[in-house]
Amino acid sequence: xxxxxxxxxxxxxxxxxxxxxxxxxxxxxxxxxxxxxxxxxxxxxxxxxxxxxxxxxxxxxxxxxxxxxxxxxxxxxxxxxxxxxxxxxxxxxxxxxxxxxxxxxxxxxxxxxxxxxxxxxxxxxxxxxxxxxxxxxxxxxxxxxxxxxxxxxxxxxxxxxxxxxxxxxxxxxxxxxxxxxxxxxxxxxxxxxxxxxxxxxxxxxxxxxxxxxxxxxxxxxxxxxxxxxxxxxxxxxxxxxxxxxxxxxxxxxxxxxxxxxxxxxxxxxxxxxxxxxxxxxxxxxxxxxxxxxxxxxxx
Amino acid sequence: xxxxxxxxxxxxxxxxxxxxxxxxxxxxxxxxxxxxxxxxxxxxxxxxxxxxxxxxxxxxxxxxxxxxxxxxxxxxxxxxxxxxxxxxxxxxxxxxxxxxxxxxxxxxxxxxxxxxxxxxxxxxxxxxxxxxxxxxxxxxxxxxxxxxxxxxxxxxxxxxxxxxxxxxxxxxxxxxxxxxxxxxxxxxxxxxxxxxxxxxxxxxxxxxxxxxxxxxxxxxxxxxxxxxxxxxxxxxxxxxxxxxxxxxxxxxxxxxxxxxxxxxxxxxxxxxxxxxxxxxxxxxxxxxxxxxxxxxxx
Numbered sequence: 001x002x003x004x005x006x007x008x009x010x011x012x013x014x015x016x017x018x019x020x021x022x023x024x025x026x027x028x029x030x031x032x033x034x035x036x037x038x039x040x041x042x043x044x045x046x047x048x049x050x051x052x053x054x055x056x057x058x059x060x061x062x063x064x065x066x067x068x069x070x071x072x073x074x075x076x077x078x079x080x081x082x083x084x085x086x087x088x089x090x091x092x093x094x095x096x097x098x099x100x101x102x103x104x105x106x107x108x109x110x111x112x113x114x115x116x117x118x119x120x121x122x123x124x125x126x127x128x129x130x131x132x133x134x135x136x137x138x139x140x141x142x143x144x145x146x147x148x149x150x151x152x153x154x155x156x157x158x159x160x161x162x163x164x165x166x167x168x169x170x171x172x173x174x175x176x177x178x179x180x181x182x183x184x185x186x187x188x189x190x191x192x193x194x195x196x197x198x199x200x201x202x203x204x205x206x207x208x209x210x211x212x213x214x215x216x217x218x219x220x221x222x223x224x225x226x227x228x229x230x231x232x233x234x235x236x237x238x239x240x241x242x243x244x245x246x247x248x249x250x251x252x253x254x255x256x257x258x259x260x261x262x263x264x265x266x267x268x269x270x271x272x273x274x275x276x277x278x279x280x281x282x283x284x285x286x287x288x289x290x291x292x293x294x295x296x297x298x299x
Numbered sequence: 300x301x302x303x304x305x306x307x308x309x310x311x312x313x314x315x316x317x318x319x320x321x322x323x324x325x326x327x328x329x330x331x332x333x334x335x336x337x338x339x340x341x342x343x344x345x346x347x348x349x350x351x352x353x354x355x356x357x358x359x360x361x362x363x364x365x366x367x368x369x370x371x372x373x374x375x376x377x378x379x380x381x382x383x384x385x386x387x388x389x390x391x392x393x394x395x396x397x398x399x400x401x402x403x404x405x406x407x408x409x410x411x412x413x414x415x416x417x418x419x420x421x422x423x424x425x426x427x428x429x430x431x432x433x434x435x436x437x438x439x440x441x442x443x444x445x446x447x448x449x450x451x452x453x454x455x456x457x458x459x460x461x462x463x464x465x466x467x468x469x470x471x472x473x474x475x476x477x478x479x480x481x482x483x484x485x486x487x488x489x490x491x492x493x494x495x496x497x498x499x500x501x502x503x504x505x506x507x508x509x510x511x512x513x514x515x516x517x518x519x520x521x522x523x524x525x526x527x528x529x530x531x532x533x534x535x536x537x538x539x540x541x542x543x544x545x546x547x548x549x550x551x552x553x554x555x556x557x558x559x560x561x562x563x564x565x566x567x568x569x570x571x572x573x574x575x576x577x578x579x580x581x582x583x584x585x586x587x588x589x590x591x592x593x594x595x596x597x
Binding site for chain 2: 129267
């Protein structure tokens with residue numbers, strides 16, 4: 001009887017898993033493997049390639065554009081993630097205060113994250129326009145600059161402009177997720193520490209941060225993951241220019257593989273992103289472990 | 300002491316207010332209201348700019364004099380151009396069709412998978428749950444090249460079907476993960492009672508678990524819809540003809556002609572493409588927030 005139930009349970013479980021499993025195996029697991037395989041071939045669009053060993057990787061390691069893309073990706077990820085973390089945490093702490101119209105503020109803050117990135121990037125494109133930028137207009141009126149800033153035309157300006165746009169889009173996610181974490185911290189900790197004479201900064205440093213650190217680990221892992229693999233913002237704002245100064249690995253992989261037709265080379269570039277992603281996932285894993293340990297759970 | 304504490308509460312000071320009442324008003328302005336105001340201004344400014352630009356006539360857009368923050372003579376010309384001289388309505392229709400279909404497809408698959416993993420507890424349920432979480436971490440940026448090759452082999456290149464079948468790769472892991480959390484919160488006793496009364500597993504799922512998980516279904520549904528509405532890289536890679544494009548891709552690739560940027564209609568396109576998700580979002584803010592934080596926290 002028990003065995004029958006067990007069988008039944010397994011058969012039913014398998015049947016229920018089937019639709020999701022088929023879709024994911026066919027369009028996620030198989031492409032992951034295929035991508036790695038393509039990286040070792042000279043495949044072109046519409047034509048299967050033949051095995052050429054590590055030629056693609058050898059070429060990419062020596063390719064100055066690919067090296068620049070790796071540097072850009074790391075720079076973009078590190079600077080944008082730190083900015084998103086600091087600003088997001090600050091915004092979360094502000095939203096956690098006892099505010100009038102609290103739910104309204106929370107709703108409004110999340111808006112940049114909800115609308116299509118490609119479309120809000122167009123707004124940034126126009127804000128960064130070399131001749132009609134509204135930022136330049138304001139700075140001119142204030143008398144801080146004497147000519148319009150070429151936001152996207154100069155390598156370092158373009159790097160920072162795209163980072164600002166990315167931070168704008170990512171801060172709401174970090175802030176709202178951390179806010180959810182802040183709301184779980186009991187006010188009695190703050191009362192107790194205040195009675196012991198802790199200043200607001202000490203409370204933040206020794207009460208808020210330690211209690212929030214497990215959620216910070218998870219949120220920042222996701223944030224790093226999204227930033228590292230970002231594509232849309234760069235594609236819309238600069239297409240990797242000027243002089244490849246803003247090419248990320250994802251945009252370069254796209255450019256080489258789809259308009260350029262070199263599927264194999266693009267796939268090799270995408271495969272090179274995997275070690276970094278794995279590092280981020282490990283980070284997330286240990287963050288989760290620590291959270292379970294802190295709660296005394298046996299997860 | 301206890302009576303005093305109660306008195307404070309009775310005065311209407313909720314526990315969640317914490318010790319904020321200790322701060323003086325000027326201090327609150329400097330530490331809370333002004334920074335928050337700057338945050339909200341910066342986060343909303345691009346949307347304001349989108350609206351202003353899309354109603355501005357070209358002369359004003361390209362004028363160097365005058366105040367750029369305001370419109371002297373608002374015009375609907377950009378919207379007219381967008382709706383009647385470009386394929387924008389078709390892109391909108393494609394986006395709706397692809398988003399709705401892939402959302403429904405993913406939701407059905409996710410409900411079944413989440414229920415199986417969380418409640419049927421078949422052998423290998425735990426590894427399956429872990430695999431779903433790992434799938435959630437695979438970004439489209441490393442998948443689109445091999446997926447393009449597969450789509451091409453299947454003969455789906457440049458069809459809506461290519462998008463409908465590829466979007467579930469990021470929708471299913473996300474929705475399943477979210478729904479697993481919701482199913483976990485439903486008491487076992489309810490299911491056991493139904494089993495004793497002779498209900499089949501399917502009946503339990505449809506008549507007991509799903510009605511109780513409606514908030515989770517709404518969260519997963521609107522989130523999946525938003526994610527597919529906003530999707531860019533697959534739609535850019537798998538679609539080449541104008542009449543098959545989705546709104547984000549169409550606006551980026553078709554409205555930019557050479558070096559002449561039609562800023563007005565570009566912004567109008569961006570605005571119209573953002574409105575549907577913003578509209579849905581305004582009705583389901585709480586579901587969005589719980590969906591987002593739930594997926595991160597679990």
